[in-house]
Structures are given as C-alpha cells and as structure tokens.
Amino acid sequence: MNTRVSSxxxxxxxxxxxxxxxxxxxxxxxxxxxxxxxxxxxxxxxEIFGLVGESGSGKTTASRxxxxxxxxxxxxxxxxxxxxxxxxxxxRREFTRQVQVIFQDPYQSLNAHLSxxxxxxxxxxxxxIGDRASRRTRVCEALETAELTPPEVYLNRxxxxxxxxxxxxxxxxxxxxxxxxxxxxxxxxxxLDASISFQxxxxxxxxxxxxxxxxxxxxxxxxxARNLCDRVGVIxxxxxxxxxxxxxxxxxxxxxxxxxxxxxxxxxxxxxxHGFGTLLDVERPRPETDHCLFYPRCRLAVENTCNLxxxxxxxxxxAHRVSCFLF
Amino acid sequence: MTTALxxxxxLSIGYRTATGINLAVDGVSFQVxxxGSLGLVGESGCGKTTIxxxxxxxxxxxxxxxxxxxxFEGEDLTxxxxxxxxxxxxxxxxxxxxxxxxALNPVHRVEDQIAEAIMTHEPDLSNHAVAHRSKxxxxxxxxxxxxxxxxxxxxxxxxxxxxxxxxxxAxxxxxxxxxxxxxxLDVIVQNQILGAIGTxxxxxxxxxxxxxxxxxxxxxxxxxxxxxHAGSLVEYGLRQEVLDCPGHPYTRMLVxxxxxxxxxxxDLAGLVCPTVDNGPAMSGGCPVQTNCPNATAACLRGQAxxxxxxxxxxxxxxxxxxxx
Amino acid sequence: xxxxxxxSPTRGNTSCHAADRHRSHWVExxxxxxxxxxxxxxxxxxxxxxxxxxxxxxxxxxPQWVSPIxxxxxGVDPLISHSTGPSMRHWLGTDYIGxxxxxxxxxxxxxxxxxxxxxxxxxxxxxxxIGMVAGYAGRRTDLVLMRLADMIMVMPTLLVVLILSALFGxxxxxxxxxxxxxxxxxGVARVIRSQTLSLRHRPFIEAARVSxxxxxxxxxxxxxxxxxxxxxxxxxxxxxxxxxIEAALAFLGFGDPGTVSWGMMLQWVWKTGHMFQAPYWLLxxxxxxxxxxxxxxxxxxAMDDVLDPRLRxxxxxx
Numbered sequence: 001m002n003t004r005v006s007s008x009x010x011x012x013x014x015x016x017x018x019x020x021x022x023x024x025x026x027x028x029x030x031x032x033x034x035x036x037x038x039x040x041x042x043x044x045x046x047e048i049f050g051l052v053g054e055s056g057s058g059k060t061t062a063s064r065x066x067x068x069x070x071x072x073x074x075x076x077x078x079x080x081x082x083x084x085x086x087x088x089x090x091x092r093r094e095f096t097r098q099v100q101v102i103f104q105d106p107y108q109s110l111n112a113h114l115s116x117x118x119x120x121x122x123x124x125x126x127x128x129i130g131d132r133a134s135r136r137t138r139v140c141e142a143l144e145t146a147e148l149t150p151p152e153v154y155l156n157r158x159x160x161x162x163x164x165x166x167x168x169x170x171x172x173x174x175x176x177x178x179x180x181x182x183x184x185x186x187x188x189x190x191x192l193d194a195s196i197s198f199q200x201x202x203x204x205x206x207x208x209x210x211x212x213x214x215x216x217x218x219x220x221x222x223x224x225a226r227n228l229c230d231r232v233g234v235i236x237x238x239x240x241x242x243x244x245x246x247x248x249x250x251x252x253x254x255x256x257x258x259x260x261x262x263x264x265x266x267x268x269x270x271x272x273x274h275g276f277g278t279l280l281d282v283e284r285p286r287p288e289t290d291h292c293l294f295y296p297r298c299r300l301a302v303e304n305t306c307n308l309x310x311x312x313x314x315x316x317x318x319a320h321r322v323s324c325f326l327f
Numbered sequence: 328m329t330t331a332l333x334x335x336x337x338l339s340i341g342y343r344t345a346t347g348i349n350l351a352v353d354g355v356s357f358q359v360x361x362x363g364s365l366g367l368v369g370e371s372g373c374g375k376t377t378i379x380x381x382x383x384x385x386x387x388x389x390x391x392x393x394x395x396x397x398x399f400e401g402e403d404l405t406x407x408x409x410x411x412x413x414x415x416x417x418x419x420x421x422x423x424x425x426x427x428x429x430a431l432n433p434v435h436r437v438e439d440q441i442a443e444a445i446m447t448h449e450p451d452l453s454n455h456a457v458a459h460r461s462k463x464x465x466x467x468x469x470x471x472x473x474x475x476x477x478x479x480x481x482x483x484x485x486x487x488x489x490x491x492x493x494x495x496x497a498x499x500x501x502x503x504x505x506x507x508x509x510x511x512l513d514v515i516v517q518n519q520i521l522g523a524i525g526t527x528x529x530x531x532x533x534x535x536x537x538x539x540x541x542x543x544x545x546x547x548x549x550x551x552x553x554x555x556h557a558g559s560l561v562e563y564g565l566r567q568e569v570l571d572c573p574g575h576p577y578t579r580m581l582v583x584x585x586x587x588x589x590x591x592x593x594d595l596a597g598l599v600c601p602t603v604d605n606g607p608a609m610s611g612g613c614p615v616q617t618n619c620p621n622a623t624a625a626c627l628r629g630q631a632x633x634x635x636x637x638x639x640x641x642x643x644x645x646x647x648x649x650x651x
Numbered sequence: 652x653x654x655x656x657x658x659s660p661t662r663g664n665t666s667c668h669a670a671d672r673h674r675s676h677w678v679e680x681x682x683x684x685x686x687x688x689x690x691x692x693x694x695x696x697x698x699x700x701x702x703x704x705x706x707x708x709x710x711x712x713x714p715q716w717v718s719p720i721x722x723x724x725x726g727v728d729p730l731i732s733h734s735t736g737p738s739m740r741h742w743l744g745t746d747y748i749g750x751x752x753x754x755x756x757x758x759x760x761x762x763x764x765x766x767x768x769x770x771x772x773x774x775x776x777x778x779x780x781i782g783m784v785a786g787y788a789g790r791r792t793d794l795v796l797m798r799l800a801d802m803i804m805v806m807p808t809l810l811v812v813l814i815l816s817a818l819f820g821x822x823x824x825x826x827x828x829x830x831x832x833x834x835x836x837x838g839v840a841r842v843i844r845s846q847t848l849s850l851r852h853r854p855f856i857e858a859a860r861v862s863x864x865x866x867x868x869x870x871x872x873x874x875x876x877x878x879x880x881x882x883x884x885x886x887x888x889x890x891x892x893x894x895x896i897e898a899a900l901a902f903l904g905f906g907d908p909g910t911v912s913w914g915m916m917l918q919w920v921w922k923t924g925h926m927f928q929a930p931y932w933l934l935x936x937x938x939x940x941x942x943x944x945x946x947x948x949x950x951x952x953a954m955d956d957v958l959d960p961r962l963r964x965x966x967x968x969x
Contacts, residue, residue, distance in 0.1 A: 054513035067861045097865035109854035115676065115878035122872075123862040158676060162372060193370035198584035220514065223543075223586035250592055254855070264518035265588060266543035279515065282471060 008042035009182060009214050010066065015075035017061050031316045032076045035061040037238040038075070040313070045181075048208055048215040048227030050246065052222060052261070058238040059103075059218045064185045066216070067101055068092065071227070079182070097127060100175035104187040106167035114283040116143075117155040127178065138177060145210075146173040147203055165196035172203065174210070184216045189224070201228050222265050226250045231319070234258045237293045240313070244320035253321045255295045256301075292325065300326060331358035331398075333382075334533040338395035338405070338465050340374070340381045348393065351377045354396075357551075361645055364528060364535040366545030366566075368581065369555030375538045380502045382536075383422055384412050397504065398410055413631075418448045421495040423488075425507040430491070431479040436489050438475040441465075445495045467530070468523045485516035489523060502530070504539045517560055543579050548597065554578045559630065564640030570593040574634070574642035590645040613645070660940025683882075684957040694953020700946035704760050704939075711757035715781055721751045722760040723911040744931045747923040752916075756935050759913040763775050763943055766897045766912070773832035778839025779882045785840065797844065800837035808834040808896055816905040820967035824907035827900060831893045837884045846878050880958050887951030891944045898940050913940050915969050 013278060017036040035058045043049045053059040064070045066077060068087065069295045077084050079095065087095055100123075103109035110119055120139045124130055131137060136155075143151035146169040159167055175183060185204060189197035205228060207213055219225050225232045225246060232249050234242040234257065242255040253259045259276035279300065287307040292298070295306040302325060311323045338355045341348035351373040359365050367375045380386050382397055382404055396403040401418065407415070417438050424430070432440060442460040446450065446530055450644060452460070465475060468489040479487055488508065504559040505524065507516040539545050545552055554562040554577065562575040573579045613626040623646070631645040688694050720728045728741070730753040731749035735741065758883070773862035785796040812830050816822045823832075850856060850873075858867050899916025900906050913936035918924055920933045 054515070069857055069860060093863045096861060099861075101858065101861045103858060105852040105854060109858050111678065111855045111873050111876070119910075122864070124858065126862055126864050127866065171858070174862075192541065195370070195580055195584045198586070201586075222514075223588055226588050227586045227592040246592070247590065250588060258513055262588070262947075266518075266541075266547045270590040282467070297537070326765075 007045065008236070009045040009080060010043040010216070011041070011078050011120050012062070013040050013064060013076045013078075015062070015077060017058070017065060017070065018073050018313060021305040025081075035237050036072070037063070039076075039235070039238075039240050041233050041240060041243060043214060043216060044184075044210070046212050046216050047230040048204070048217055050217045050225035051235060052225045052232055053217055053235035054220055056237075057178075057217035057235045059068075060186055061234050061238075062235075063186050063216065063218055065100065066184065067099055067170050068095075072230060082140075084323055088204070097178050098180050099182045100178065101184045102188045103188060105191050106164055106171055107191065109171050110167055112159055115155065116157050116159070116162075116170055118162045119159075119170060120177055122133050123174065123178045129178075139173075141179040142173040143170075145176050145207070146170070147199075148160070148173065163196075165199065168196075168200055169203070172207075173198075173308065175230065176207065176213075178211060179211065182214045184218070185219065186218045190220070197224075204228065206223075222261055224252055234261070239293055240323065241311075242320075242322045243313070244316075244322075248320050254316065254327060255294075255324050256298045256318070256326075302326070329451070330360070332361045332363075332400065334358040334397050334398040335378075335382070336398070336450055338381065338397060338512055339379050339393040340390060341388065341393045342387075343391075350393065351390070351558055352381065355555075355558075355560045357553050357560065357563060359534040359536060361501065361534050362475075362512075362532040363551065364537055364549040365551045365553055366539065366547050366549030367553050367555055368539060368542050370540055373555045374558040379418060379422065379538050382504060383416055383420060384409075385416075385422075389479070393629045402403045411459065417444075417495075417500070417502055418498040421498070421500040421505065422503045423491055423495050423503065423505040423508045425510050429487075431487055435478055435484070436476050436478060440479075441494055441497060443491070444494045448498045461493075461539070464496055467496065467527050468493045469519075470515050483516075488512065488516075488520055492520070492523060492527070496531070496533075499531070500533060502534045502536070504536045504538070507540070509544065510541075517544070525550060540571075543583055553580065559571050559643065561643045562641070564636070566582070568637060568640040573634050574637075574640070575644045576646075578642075595613075673688075679792035684954075686955045688953055691953040691956055695957070697949025697951075697953060700942055701950060704943050704946065705764070707757050708764050711754070711761045714751065714754035714757065721754045723750065726750055726876040734923075734930075734932060736931050742937055744929070745924065746919055746932060748914075752932055752935065754959055755911050755916055756913070756939060758911045758944075759936060759939065761918060762910050762912040763894050763897075763939075766824065766831075767894040767943075767947070768939070769830040770835070770893035770897075771886045773829065774835040774889050774893075775839055775882050775886045777832065777876075777931055778836035778885070779843050779878065781836065782840035782843025783847050786844040787851055787866065787870055787874060789848075789851075793844070796840070800840050802934045803834060804837040806834060809899055811898055812896070812907060813903070822905065822911075823906055824910045827897060827907065828893070831896050833888055837890060839882065839889065842885060843878050843882060846881055847874055850874055850877055851913075864937070880926035882950055884954045884958060886945045887947050887954065889950075891947045894940065894944055894947075913926045913937075925949065 015036055016034070016038055019033045019035055022033070037058075039058075039062065040232075041049075051059045051062060061070070065072050066079075068084065068085075069156045079099065095247060113166070114246055117136075117139055120142055121135050124135050129135070129169055139155065140151040141216070143149075148154050148166065148169050154162075154166075154170070157171070165273065172188075178297060183204075186202070189200050194198065201224065204215065208215055217225070224242055229246045231244065232246050233240050234249065234253075234255065236257050242249055242253065249258065250262065253276075254260055256278035257275075260279045263276055263279065280297050280299050284301075286296050289308055290310050291308065292301070293304040294312050295301045298306065301307070305325050311325050313321050313323045314327050315321050316327060335358070338352060339350055340352040341350045343349075352383050355374075355378060357365060364543065367644070369375045377386070377390070379394055381390075382399075384404065386392075395405065398413075399415070402411070402415070404412070404415070424529050434444075438461060441464065442457050443462055445457050445588070449582060462472065465472065470486060470489055471495070474482070474486070479490070480491065492508070498561045509520050509526070512520065516579075521544065527533065535549075537549050542552075546566060549566055552562075552564065552566050553560050554569065554575065556577050562569060562573065562578045569578060570582060573582050612629050613622070631643050633641045633643050635641045688898060711723075715726060716725070718726075719863070720726045728749040729752070731741075733749070734745055734747045735749075736744045738744070741751050741753065743756065744753060758903050762850030764878065781796055781800070785793040808831060811834060812822070812940040815830060856869060856873055859873055864872075897906070897912060898917070901912050902917045904918055904922070906912060906915050906918065908915075917933070920929065920936075925932055
C-alpha cells in the first residue's frame with residue numbers, strides 16, 4: 001500500500017484520560033480508571049491509521065477525545081497544528097466540519113425518528129450549507145458515495161426499514177457529506193456479518209483513494225487492521241505498546257503483547273504463523289509499583305525491571321516504535 | 328453409516344406467524360461422529376441457532392419441528408417424550424450459550440454451582456466423588472484450584488465462560504452444542520477458550536456442533552463445516568474441502584471475505600463480492616439467488632438438489648459442476 | 652413494509668413534502684401502537700367511556716339552544732323554584748332553584764375536559780422541557796432543577812390552592828387550571844429527565860454532537876421525539892389528577908362560581924342540604940367524576956402497554 005509521507009494532520013501528545021467513579025460534590029473521590037495513559041501518536045495526512053486493542057483498552061476513548069465528546073485530563077491534541085482541546089463556538093464548528101465519526105453500532109447511531117434524508121442532511125442544516133434544492137443533490141451524492149444506489153429510493157425511508165449494512169452506509173454518508181478531511185471509524189463492522197464487513201472495509205478504502213480523507217480506524221481485529229491500514233498502533237490497557245507500519249507491526253511484531261495477539265489470531269489463513277508463546281498460563285500478581293502493564297501476563301518479563309517501572313517508547317527504526325524493556 | 332453419534336435428516340423447523348408457518352430451518356441434514364466436530368456457519372438469521380435449540384427441544388413457544396428426524400444414539404430427538412428429553416438434555420447432550428457467562432448465579436460459589444450441576448443429574452454420587460469430578464473438570468478448562476471457592480463476579484468474562492464449559496461437561500455428555508461460545512470475548516481469551524474446547528473434545532471423545540458466524544473460528548476448531556443460508560444448508564464437507572475449494576457461490580463469498588494475515592494485504596478494491604443486502608429471495612427458488620452472481624432462470628424455479636463433489640463434500644447449487 | 656414510506660412518486664423539495672414525509676412516519680407509528688392498544692380490554696373500555704364523555708361535552712350546547720330554561724347556569728324554570736326529581740321536562744330533575752340537572756351534567760363534562768386537558772397540557776409542557784433540560788445539561792443545572800421539583804412535589808396542591816383562594820378570594824377557573832399545572836409538573840419532569848439521561852449518551856445523540864449540532868437542536872430534534880410518547884402517557888395521568896383537584900376545590904367551595912363543574916354541582920347539593928334528600932341530583936355528578944377519571948386512567952394504563960414495558964412506573968397520586 002502506498003504510504004504517503006507527509007506532515008501529521010493529527011497529533012496527540014501525552015494524552016491522558018482518567019475516569020473517576022463515585023465522585024460526589026463534596027470531593028470524596030471514588031475509584032479511578034486510567035483509560036488512556038500518556039498516549040502520543042501522529043497521524044499523517046492521507047493515511048489510514050489503525051488503533052488495535054481489546055475491549056476496554058481505551059481505543060474508543062481516544063476517538064471521543066479527538067472529536068471533543070470528552071476532554072483529556074492531560075496532554076495536547078492538535079489538528080492541523082492547532083490545539084483542539086476545549087474548542088468553543090465558531091472554532092469548534094469549523095473543526096466539526098473537518099472531523100467526522102462513524103460509530104460502532106449502526107442500530108444505535110441513527111435516530112429512529114428521522115428519515116434517511118433528514119439524517120444525512122442534518123450536518124448541512126447545522127452548518128447552514130446550501131438551500132433546499134442543493135441539499136437534496138448533496139444528500140443524493142453522499143448516499144451514492146456510500147454506495148446506496150439509487151439514492152432516491154432511500155431518501156424517505158427510516159432506519160428500521162434498512163439492514164445493518166445499509167444503516168452503516170447511511171452513517172458513512174452522513175459523515176462524508178461535509179467532505180471532512182479526517183474520518184474516525186470506531187469498529188464500524190463489529191455488529192455486522194462478515195461479508196457486509198468486507199464491503200464496508202472496501203468502501204472505507206475507496207473513500208481514502210477517492211477523497212484522500214485521512215482515517216483513524218479503530219478495531220480489535222488484526223486482520224482488518226492488516227488489510228486496511230497503512231500504519232497501526234497497538235494499545236493495551238490505555239498504553240500504546242507498539243507503533244509502526246501495518247506490515248511490520250502485525251506480520252513481524254516486537255512487543256510480547258502484539259505477539260500474543262498474533263498467536264491468538266485464528267490459524268486459518270495466517271500463512272506464516274510463528275507461535276511466539278509470549279503469554280503466561282497463570283498470571284502473576286499485579287505489582288504495587290508502577291510497572292509494565294503487560295508484566296503480569298508476559299512470559300518474557302524480566303524481574304526487577306518490568307515490575308518496577310513502566311517502559312518508555314523506543315525507536316527501533318524510523319517507523320517502528322515499541323514500548324518494552326527487551327529492546 | 329449408522330455409527331454416527333447424531334444423524335439429522337431433513338430437519339425443518341418453523342415459526343408460527345400471523346400469515347402461517349415461516350420456515351427458519353428448511354430440510355437440513357448432517358451427521359456428527361463421536362469425537363467429530365461440525366461447524367455450522369452462517370450469517371445472523373440463517374437458522375443456525377434454531378437448529379441447536381431444536382435439537383435440545385428448547386424452541387420458543389411459537390416454534391415447532393415441522394418435519395424430519397434427528398437420531399441421537401438410536402433415539403429420535405424430534406419425537407421422544409418430554410420426560411425422556413429431560414434425561415437426555417444436559418446429561419447426554421449439553422449446550423454452551425453465547426452469553427452463558429452471565430448466567431452464573433452471583434450469590435453462590437463457583438464450586439458449589441458445578442457440584443449442584445453434577446448432583447442434579449447424578450444424585451447417587453457421593454460428595455467425595457462430586458468434589459473429585461468438579462476438580463478434574465476445572466483442570467480440564469484450566470481454572471486454578473485456588474479459584475474454586477470464588478464467586479462469579481471475581482472472575483473475568485473468559486474465566487466465567489470456562490466455568491460454563493466445565494458445567495456443560497459435568498455429566499460426561501456425548502454431544503455438545505456450542506452456540507457462539509466466544510463471540511463476546513476478546514481474541515486472546517477466545518483463543519484460550521477455543522483451545523480448551525479442542526482439548527476436552529479430543530480427550531473425552533465428545534461430538535460437537537459448533538455454531539458461529541465466524542468462518543475463521545470454525546476453521547480453527549472443526550473437522551467438518553456446514554454452510555447455512557436462509558434456513559438451508561448449502562454446502563457441507565470436510566474443513567479443507569470447504570475452505571480450499573468451496574463449491575457454492577455463497578461459500579465462495581464467505582471464504583473470499585475472510586480477511587487473512589499475509590505480507591501483502593488483500594486487494595480490497597479488486598475483490599468482487601456480491602451484495603448480500605438484496606433482501607429475501609423469491610419463495611421456492613434457490614435461497615441465494617438474489618445475491619448470487621451466477622444465478623440463472625433455473626435458480627428461480629426451485630432449490631437445487633445436492634451435488635456430490637467428493638465422497639465427503641456436497642453442494643446445493645444448480646451450477647456446482649460448472650465453475651470449479 | 653419497505654415501500655410504505657416512499658410516499659409520493661413526484662418527490663419535490665417543497666416544505667409540504669417534508670411535512671408529508673414526517674407525518675407518514677408518525678402515522679405509521681400511531682397505527683403500530685393502535686394495533687397493540689386495541690387488543691387491550693381496559694384500553695377499549697377507557698376509550699369508549701372517554702368517547703361518551705366527549706359526546707356529552709359536544710352536545711352540552713344543545714339544551715340551552717332548545718330553550719333558555721335549560722341554560723345550566725342561568726336557566727331557571729319559571730314553573731319550578733325548588734329541587735324536583737326526574738320528569739319528562741327535566742330528565743334528571745332540577746336543582747334548588749329549578750335549573751336543569753341534565754344540562755348541568757353536560758356542561759360539567761365540557762368543564763372537566765377543559766380543566767383536565769389544558770392543565771395537563773401545561774404541566775406536560777413544563778415537565779417535559781424542564782426534564783429534558785435537566786437530563787441533558789446535567790451537573791448544576793440538573794441539581795437545581797431537580798431540587799426545585801422536589802420542593803414543589805412535596806407541597807400539597809390542594810392546600811396551596813385553598814390558601815391562595817383564602818388570600819385572593821374566589822379564583823377564576825383559568826387561574827385554578829394554571830395553579831394545578833404549576834404544581835403538577837415535577838413528576839413528569841422526573842420521568843422525562845431519567846429518560847433523557849438514558850438517551851444522552853446514545854450514539855445518535857453523540858453523532859449529532861460530533862456534527863456540531865447545538866444543544867437546542869439536540870434537545871428538540873433528537874431527544875424530544877424520543878420522549879414524546881412517554882410525555883403523552885403522563886398527560887393522561889395528569890388529566891385525571893387535574894379533574895380530581897378541581898372537583899375537590901369546587902366541592903369545598905373554592906371553585907369558580909361562574910362555571911358549572913361537577914364538583915360545583917356537588918357543592919350545591921351539599922350546601923343546600925339535599926345530600927340525602929335528592930339522590931337524582933347527588934349521584935350523576937359523583938358517578939361522572941369517578942368514571943371520567945377512571946376512563947383517563949384506563950386509557951393511560953393501556954398506552955403504557957403500548958410503550959416499552961421497561962418504562963412502566965406507577966404514578967397514580969392525585
């Protein structure tokens with residue numbers, strides 16, 4: 001896949017997000033869950049960047065922070081070189097024109113009471129773009145972009161009349177209608193059947209080829225990341241553990257966790273399976289001190305190192321970075 | 328071959344609706360050998376779960392077995408009395424559900440729940456024997472002995488699913504029906520559970536029907552694969568045969584949309600896969616017709632007969648011979 | 652089912668088409684709900700009773716049009732100056748100054764609907780808006796609004812109206828309607844708030860936020876349609892309580908003396924000492940009050956069945 005080398009369109013620096021539960025107004029603090037722990041990554045213009053992780057690893061939190069549904073506790077997020085944390089008013093609207101999201105569950109992400117036309121048209125209305133006639137044309141174009149043809153058939157339908165795949169295409173049309181420069185796809189196919197997923201992947205790939213839209217693709221599937229993404233970052237319990245090109249990171253992983261993920265991938269079709277065996281059968285107890293988060297499960301862990309401090313990101317080469325004491 | 332553990336012949340299951348009976352499973356036939364494993368693959372709504380529930384006779388009240396038989400150890404599961412079925416269910420055939428890990432009782436220790444499962448079905452066993460049995464079950468599914476006295480909420484999702492598997496094995500069944508047992512789990516945990524399932528299945532020589540929407544997972548654990556679409560079995564054969572030379576256009580599409588890991592990514596733009604969004608087929612015809620690139624007028628006129636591609640591999644497509 | 656909504660073959664871009672499209676969606680939802688509703692016996696009884704009362708309200712203008720002596724308020728029969736039992740001339744008899752009880756009963760139905768529905772509408776309007784704002788805004792706004800709701804909720808409505816009328820003398824019927832409405836919104840607000848809370852983090856709301864939608868737009872375009880059925884359900888319960896409160900006020904002598912409500916009729920029976928002498932006068936308004944509140948309540952219960960059963964919650968106090 002042609003990796004376009006260019007300046008980062010989005011960059012996250014030491015982004016941290018902590019969820020506190022049971023906080024009361026009196027200031028008594030409940031339990032803390034670190035959803036993201038000092039994440040730093042750059043996404044280059046025109047690439048599809050995959051964020052791979054298991055459920056609860058913080059990958060969805062990352063997308064919510066980028067679009068401003070939540071604010072980070074620490075760190076900076078820059079889009080086009082401009083800080084986007086806490087944008088308000090005009091600047092926020094300008095930003096939302098350029099960054100859009102496709103959510104995980106197409107059964108939940110469309111308002112049941114809005115027709116497809118109203119749903120796809122809504123961003124145009126919000127941003128006051130076009131008049132009635134031109135909006136209709138643009139909605140049709142967006143539906144065509146999402147491969148819902150002929151678009152006229154869908155305009156007056158309601159979400160409950162469409163299949164899951166069609167709904168996700170409507171969500172894609174809604175995200176694309178403002179011609180954003182950056183698209184976040186948050187596990188867009190996890191609720192869909194395999195063949196439909198495949199079509200959605202193909203559509204996302206085509207969007208990048210046709211419109212040059214940069215994409216953050218969030219997934220738990222190594223195979224999807226391998227086939228769709230130019231670069232990937234692997235995230236484990238809120239920390240980025242490995243970052244590099246999709247080929248290097250997934251086919252030749254360095255971090256024990258990435259290796260464990262590859263080991264666990266269904267064997268069929270994994271032609272050159274390695275069998276790294278980096279996962280312990282019985283987990284170690286979690287150390288009290290700061291530690292490598294994978295230490296309790298890692299067969300390769302080095303005592304008195306991995307359990308005493310957190311590793312830092314190291315550059316293996318220009319493109320490949322890993323956060324592990326073994327390197 | 329009468330040695331098969333389970334022989335399902337022309338099984339049809341229908342749901343009563345306002346307009347009549349709606350067949351969710353339409354004339355499905357397959358066998359499961361002792362120690363063999365059959366993977367039923369298909370997309371949501373294809374009837375694969377209904378088959379599992381039908382064999383267990385746990386169908387919803389508005390569903391019933393319309394025709395066909397299912398011979399299990401010489402008894403027809405579709406006709407045996409409810410009393411006899413209660414003896415067979417869980418003792419001879421047990422089931423692992425998708426969300427079963429949420430079905431554990433939160434106020435009882437895991438150990439006691441296993442013991443209860445054993446004693447319900449084998450009341451004659453001594454306490455000692457029950458304890459011994461539950462320990463060996465936990466060994467099999469790799470739950471450390473130290474965790475036996477924990478409560479379910481202290482377990483992770485994967486651990487709870489292992490407990491469920493242990494409970495399913497509690498009475499030494501000869502057939503297990505696993506309905507999407509790993510769908511809600513993360514890859515690493517899924518892999519471990521699949522490993523555990525593979526181990527007990529071999530060690531205890533149990534037959535298994537593994538129901539899943541994920542062809543990759545089925546390919547990992549099953550010796551035979553049956554592909555279902557819209558209530559019908561459309562292809563059936565050994566794992567390698569179905570995966571390496573799929574005979575049915577629908578199977579080809581499923582195999583084609585399996586994303587694999589390789590040094591070169593799949594050519595996403597180039598691969599043609601038919602849309603499966605076209606909606607229901609016309610009644611009477613081949614169930615795949617509206618989504619099939621090879622459909623001809625003949626396909627509209629009725630479902631194809633089985634075509635044998637090899638001794639173990641059969642396909643239900645009018646054009647089966649022509650393309651491979 | 653898939654083609655039902657492709658309404659007109661010539662799809663223009665005029666506003667009437669947008670309205671048309673919108674209507675067909677709600678019509679379809681209504682028909683869906685209706686098919687569940689009409690299987691409900693209680694709902695059918697409630698609706699039939701409501702129909703009868705509505706008919707009464709509609710024909711309440713006829714008697715005075717037939718002859719001025721049948722005017723419920725001023726129509727004194729020149730031949731009768733005391734309470735008489737049912738006769739051909741006065742089907743349900745007359746009150747203490749010779750006014751026709753039947754035409755008073757019809758007028759009472761009109762007043763009951765007027766009081767019940769307008770007061771319910773106002774309290775639903777308040778409750779829904781405040782509930783949505785509190786649930787959506789959260790934090791301090793939520794806290795302040797909900798404490799306010801709590802404070803009003805614990806005030807006994809009847810007592811407050813009694814005190815008000817003690818202070819300001821006889822209250823106009825519209826003032827009574829307004830006061831009832833202003834004291835009956837907190838219950839609605841609580842329910843709508845919790846529904847809004849559950850909607851707030853749903854992906855379609857977040858999708859709208861990501862598109863840059865303003866808070867007002869999210870509340871009215873995305874949350875309102877989703878809480879509307881619930882608000883309508885609560886409206887039926889509010890109607891019930893408004894009718895009961897108005898009747899109680901009137902019976903205690905704090906009603907609007909210029910209107911003929913059923914509570915007022917009861918008050919007249921009682922005040923003129925006919926309580927145990929004129930059952931033909933006492934029973935009809937009493938039965939009507941019970942039946943109409945029961946009818947609205949039954950309708951509400953059946954609507955409850957139509958809506959998501961998880962939303963069920965007892966809300967009966969008047």
